Amino acid sequence: xxxxxxxxxxxxxxxxxxxxxxxxxxxxxxxxxxxxxxxxxxxxxxxxxxxxxxxxxxxxxxxxxxxxxxxxxxxxxxxxxxxxxxxxxxxxxxxxxxxxxxxxxxxxxxxxxxxxxxxxxxxxxxxxxxxxxxxxxxxxxxxxxxxxxxxxxxxxxxxxxxxxxxxxxxxxxxxxxxxxxxxxxxxxxxxx
Amino acid sequence: xxxxxxxxxxxxxxxxxxxxxxxxxxxxxxxxxxxxxxxxxxxxxxxxxxxxxxxxxxxxxxxxxxxxxxxxxxxxxxxxxxxxxxxxxxxxxxxxxxxxxxxxxxxxxxxxxxxxxxxxxxxxxxxxxxxxxxxxxxxxxxxxxxxxxxxxxxxxxxxxxxxxxxxxxxxxxxxxxxxxxxxxxxxxxxxx
Numbered sequence: 001x002x003x004x005x006x007x008x009x010x011x012x013x014x015x016x017x018x019x020x021x022x023x024x025x026x027x028x029x030x031x032x033x034x035x036x037x038x039x040x041x042x043x044x045x046x047x048x049x050x051x052x053x054x055x056x057x058x059x060x061x062x063x064x065x066x067x068x069x070x071x072x073x074x075x076x077x078x079x080x081x082x083x084x085x086x087x088x089x090x091x092x093x094x095x096x097x098x099x100x101x102x103x104x105x106x107x108x109x110x111x112x113x114x115x116x117x118x119x120x121x122x123x124x125x126x127x128x129x130x131x132x133x134x135x136x137x138x139x140x141x142x143x144x145x146x147x148x149x150x151x152x153x154x155x156x157x158x159x160x161x162x163x164x165x166x167x168x169x170x171x172x173x174x175x176x177x178x179x180x181x182x183x184x185x186x187x188x189x190x191x192x
Numbered sequence: 193x194x195x196x197x198x199x200x201x202x203x204x205x206x207x208x209x210x211x212x213x214x215x216x217x218x219x220x221x222x223x224x225x226x227x228x229x230x231x232x233x234x235x236x237x238x239x240x241x242x243x244x245x246x247x248x249x250x251x252x253x254x255x256x257x258x259x260x261x262x263x264x265x266x267x268x269x270x271x272x273x274x275x276x277x278x279x280x281x282x283x284x285x286x287x288x289x290x291x292x293x294x295x296x297x298x299x300x301x302x303x304x305x306x307x308x309x310x311x312x313x314x315x316x317x318x319x320x321x322x323x324x325x326x327x328x329x330x331x332x333x334x335x336x337x338x339x340x341x342x343x344x345x346x347x348x349x350x351x352x353x354x355x356x357x358x359x360x361x362x363x364x365x366x367x368x369x370x371x372x373x374x375x376x377x378x379x380x381x382x383x384x
Contacts, residue, residue, distance in 0.1 A: 002198050002199075003197040005195040062193075069285055071285075074315065075314075085193050093264050093378060112313075113305070114308075120306070120337050143312075146346040147340070150338065151338070186285060
């Protein structure tokens with residue numbers, strides 16, 4: 001049995017336009033917010049995106065967008081897509097393995113309960129998020145699940161640095177547009 | 193870009209031997225514990241398995257085993273595999289959608305922090321686990337991550353019933369064998 005998950009065609013064109021490196025953290029976060037917006041505009045998934053960068057050099061390793069609805073797969077969140085593509089590219093389940101540069105996951109908002117766990121297992125040594133308060137859930141209606149109350153400390157305990165609130169207003173502008181469109185909130189059992 | 197995850201060849205043979213239905217919950221849990229053991233013995237992934245059943249009729253919808261190391265994919269846990277295969281089979285991201293029978297995820301131990309979130313988003317209305325205490329982490333050395341202290345209540349709040357401690361001793365026997373073998377614990381950044 002096979003599971004096949006794909007990124008939308010427009011994403012390849014975006015990646016082709018990405019410069020050699022984004023040395024600046026705000027550039028990286030702005031890039032994933034742009035991908036989140038494009039995913040909403042193209043109607044190819046939810047309004048979320050993520051990318052894996054080499055933390056120090058700023059080279060882009062992979063990028064992913066939310067693909068839950070088109071892929072019929074509730075785990076196809078942007079973080080899972082980006083992390084899996086990076087691991088495939090580097091042929092390792094551990095982006096923190098010996099000999100690799102430090103990797104950073106950049107996300108357009110705080111990861112949900114599932115993706116928070118995915119970050120821990122991925123081997124990234126750095127997490128950068130546009131913002132993390134409840135504005136996204138309130139604007140969009142998405143349930144992000146019960147993340148652990150000490151989620152920041154639990155990252156630190158595993159050697160994962162956190163950059164929070166890098167560009168919250170730019171990310172929230174995407175969620176406001178999502179709300180204006182009345183787009184599909186795909187949390188399971190909405191009718192239950 | 194594509195992510196492709198596959199189940200091991202031996203699993204298809206096991207599924208071919210599965211009866212029409214397992215009406216009894218212990219039969220379902222015993223089946224996934226058997227898959228967990230076989231995955232360890234065949235060295236096709238970690239000692240964990242999961243399956244999606246129709247909760248009431250007991251028909252098997254899908255089964256998955258841990259595939260992290262062979263697939264180079266840290267999110268390829270048994271639960272993610274089983275849930276994704278069930279959603280692919282039924283062509284929906286929501287196993288709890290209107291018109292579908294109630295679905296149950298059966299797992300050979302309490303899901304890790306990531307897979308706990310995956311359960312919430314999958315649409316299953318029932319979760320059955322062989323056991324949930326810290327015996328597994330202590331025996332195997334796996335880090336299961338910071339699951340929310342109210343994880344049981346958070347399941348209930350989303351309409352997901354829980355059957356815990358269905359067959360803990362049989363599941364723990366697999367982890368003891370894993371420990372005896374000195375098999376690979378694939379948590380990321382083990383060398384950090």
